[in-house]
Amino acid sequence: MAIVDLKCRSCEHAFQLVTRGAVKEKQKCCPSCGSKEVRQTFGSFLRNGSLADPSCGAPQRSSGYG
Secondary structure (H helix, E strand, O other), X not given: OEEEEEEEOOXXXXXEEEEOOOOOHHHOXXXXXXXXXXXXXXXXXXXXXXXXXXXXXOOXXXXXXX
């Protein structure tokens, strides 16, 4: 499951959508004004992508064995 941040281009309402994959066109509807002119914001990529993992890019710790 992914949480996607969306923003309406008509009324500027920001909202979230929980989905099991890519956002489908029929899901892109502003709950505030009903407009289909919505866009995905960058916050979704940071939260759901590899950058959301705090260990991403961190050096591996050695246990001292092996």
